[in-house]
Amino acid sequence: MNIGDAARASGLPVKTVRYYADIGLVRPNGRSESGYRNYGRAEVSKLVFARRARSFGFSVEQTRELLGLYEDRSRSSADVKRIxxxxxxxxxxxxxxxxxxxxxxxxxxxxxxxxxxxxxxxxxxxxxxxxxx
Amino acid sequence: MNIGDAARASGLPVKTVRYYADIGLVRPNGRSESGYRNYGRAEVSKLVFARRARSFGFSVEQTRELLGLYEDRSRSSADVKRIxxxxxxxxxxxxxxxxxxxxxxxxxxxxxxxxxxxxxxxxxxxxxxxxxx
DNA sequence: ATACGGTCTCCAGCAACTGGAAAGTCAATG
DNA sequence: CATTGACTTTCCAGTTGCTGGAGACCGTAT
Known part of the structure; x- marks a missing residue:
């Protein structure tokens, strides 16, 4: 899935998806031979979540924290729950x-x-x- | 009512109230002898409205349009209603x-x-x- | 009279995009 | 197989909407 498809699927502009990749908020799955960013289902879900969170005034850093829970399976679930x-x-x-x-x-x-x-x-x-x- | 009181009453930072005055989004009632901005009930209501609108992603320009309805009594009410x-x-x-x-x-x-x-x-x-x- | 908090202007910086240029990629069509 | 056109890349500059700080002035209170 290229960046354009991920953008369409998530409801974000391509520019923003690229920006989120740059700042490490939602990293692509990897890159193609020729350098194209690859996105899968999980990444699109994160983009959707990020779009929603951002659209209600959560900062990028707060969004990153929430998405961090998604990634960091070593975090205690009590911690997750509290946040x-x-x-x-x-x-x-x-x-x-x-x-x-x-x-x-x-x-x-x-x-x-x-x-x-x-x-x-x-x-x-x-x-x-x-x-x- | 000085800017600090208006800020407290509207739930906006003083800096932001001043900024809104600068860009003409919500202008103070006038100025005191010594140059202090004066705010009244109407201005505070506009500030509250602006804070709410902004906090849900309406741009400053959209907010200005809505507040414009507030001001421009010569606008047809059908127009107002549509917007x-x-x-x-x-x-x-x-x-x-x-x-x-x-x-x-x-x-x-x-x-x-x-x-x-x-x-x-x-x-x-x-x-x-x-x-x- | 001096201390203090509030206010003023101005200017710089930040967050989160957003647009545009120049170049490479890829699939389809003549 | 060349070329067209859509899509992608990086890089850099510009925009929006504040936000912080400096330095100076105002206003009330001891």
């Missing part, structure tokens, strides 16, 4: 914020009549939003 | 992906015994993940 739990609670917080943003926008769309009057309530709706972190 | 709807469906897609990432991790934590054996199923769980964008 995964930490990330899980971060994810849950993120989900709440995402819900808040969604609801805010949905409410505003709802309240807006959708005609051509310039006093769309979307404008005023923002002011009352939740201010907590 | 907001587009963003809403993006948000819903993001929520699904976030749920998938969460479930993946939660399942793995569940399956992991949490003892010190090195063959924690978290490792194997990754390989079977969803590969769609």
């Amino acid at each position: 995964a739990r930490e990330r899980l609670s971060e994810l849950e917080a993120k989900m709440q914020e995402l819900q808040a943003l969604h609801d805010e926008l949905a409410h505003l769309v709802d309240a807006c009549r959708g005609d051509h009057r310039p006093d769309c309530p979307i404008i005023d709706g923002f002011a009352g939003g939740d201010v907590s972190r | 907001a709807r587009e963003r809403l469906s993006e948000l819903e897609a993001k929520m699904q992906e976030l749920q998938a990432l969460h479930d993946e991790l939660a399942h793995l934590v569940d399956a992991c015994r949490g003892d010190h054996r090195p063959d924690c199923p978290i490792i194997d769980g990754f390989a079977g993940g969803d590969v769609s964008r």
